[in-house]
Amino acid sequence: MLQIMKPMAIKYLALSFAGLCASLATPVWAQSAATNYRFDLSGAKPKAGFTAVGTSKNYNNDYGFDMGTASQVIMRKGHSSSFVTSNKPFYFSAAVPEGNYKVTLTLGDAEGPTQTTVKAESRRLMVENFATKPNESKKVSFIVNIRMPQIANGEMVKLKPRENGKLDWDNKLTLEFAGNSAVSAIEIEKVDNQITVYLAGNSTVVDQDDEPWAAWGQMIPRFFKPGVAIANHAESGLTLGSFIGSKRLEKVMSLIKPGDYLFIEFGHNDQKEKGPNDGAYKSYTERLKLFVMQAREHKANPVIVTSTARRSFDAEGKTVNTLGDYPAAARKVAQELNVPLIDLNQMVTKFYDALGVENSKKALVHYPANTFPGQDKALEDNTHFNPYGAYELAKCIVEGIKTNNLGLKKYLVDTKTFDPSKPDPIESFNWPLSPKNSAIKPDGN
Known part of the structure; x- marks a missing residue:
């Protein structure tokens, strides 16, 4: 027999359904x-x-x-x-x-x-x-x-x-x-009231899990007081294209708010793409512009960061550019679209030149065999940084924030000027080693 619900029961069910809908709107x-x-x-x-x-x-x-x-x-x-x-x-x-x-x-x-x-x-x-x-x-x-x-x-x-x-x-x-x-x-x-700085990049930006590998993206939080959150979505081996293809850009755009920032640093792995439409002034430039436009569509602030320089010296002991036109292409996009530019490539070049051919190894993963448990072979990597090098690069990013007069600068906790041509002595750097270490080089080496 059909029963008529009382008004109170109908109201209760309506509230329950509304609560269920609200619950389902937020993923489990x-x-x-x-x-x-x-x-x-x-x-x-x-x-x-x-x-x-x-x-x-x-x-x-x-x-x-x-x-x-x-x-x-x-x-x-x-x-x-x-x-x-x-x-x-x-x-x-x-x-x-x-x-x-x-x-x-x-x-x-x-x-x-x-x-x-x-x-x-x-x-x-x-x-x-x-x-x-x-x-x-x-x-x-x-x-x-x-x-x-x-x-x-x-x-x-x-x-x-x-x-x-x-x-x-x-x-x-x-x-x-x-x-x-x-x-x-x-x-x-x-x-929920923090300015969030999203980082899009590769192994020179990512939070490296294991000693002795490190990147500037995992050092930069130390330089900010509450008010700014660093959301590092970079990963080793990625290009602008694979960052998109693995839905990382989609993830960032699902979270980014008006007033947030998107720092974009690619080039090392993009350089290795050899398709007919690839190249610094083709797919790299087009995708870089896409990142910028998507950030702006969400009323966020894009910032272009040129690729870190590799450790490579000429006969006179000066750093050689091994990234071809990619740093120049990034600068060109920043100029065309009126995007703040942090020229990390230029600053890292000064950093290497200041350290010199031998001392610059102390900023990257260069360690003799048996320095770390289970590491039976020497590590010699001229792309990836150790904690000291990553820390110095984070200071370069801080200088770029100040030079561009970004709103983030009022949240910095260390405002002393850093000159990459006068790096901190490695002897003054104290980094307690984390328990995990690995001799496996990051993707994209």
Whole structure:
């Protein structure tokens, strides 16, 4: 028998259906985790609103010490509270949806001085040598961008096999602590009001997972205070065309907001394309213009970055251009479309010339056999940078931001002028090695 629903029941069903529709509008992968956490690592009764985390708490699709490092973390009594520390790098993760997150750490309070370096996700440098005095407790905040391969329209970024399992693409926010660290609290808060700088590029830009490889894109977060998030979508071996073909540009455009930035650096791998329509002033120029136009369609700010120079010297010890017309083509597109240009190629050339033929090896992956575990052969790579070289290149990008008077410059935390022809001495650079290393050269070498 047909029953007539009461008005209240109809209203309830309507609200339930509306709620279901709203739920379905947000992909399941974006709903599955909390967006705010406050962890107390002091071992004492946690403050109101904080969750106590002991040293035995392993990450298990929620939060905790990660990557098998819980067993090495120890609790120590500080001046006014306790803290966790380790004599090796250790990891802490929390499951979060895609987005930008403000991370605030409470560090120090030890009987002696502490010095902490923090990397996020795939070795992004967030905090460098943060120091506290004996019995001093201090807070430091930074922004971590979290992304996943899913695109809002149901498509997926086509990841390379080497990207599977990469911390940059998983469903958690991971922090790596190194140095003489003392950590008593970790706060994670989703923030939607950040200017996001999207990076499109290749192996000279990407977040390199393993020591001793590095790129400027994973060093640049260290130079920004909260207000700016760095979303590094670069990957080794990519061209402008394969960045499009693997749906990375589509992914970026699904997220980019008015006022955001798109930094574009390609050329190394585009140079190797030999089809009838390929070339610096053909497909490279056309695709570069496409990236610019798509960013502008979303009311975002494109910035063209010329390719890093390879380490190659002539008989007189001066750097030789091995990239043909590609740097010039990028400059031409920037001029034609009135796009800010960061001439990294020119700055890296000055950097190599200043270091010289032999010393320039110290900025790239040149290491004798057995420098790293399992590395039984010498590494000699004149394209890819080590952490020192990548850090110096990030300083070049910072100079380009200031020279172009980009709105981002007010968020910089280090505004001292950097001259690539007067690089920092490598002896002054301190980079605590991450646990993972690899002798396999990045794609596109």
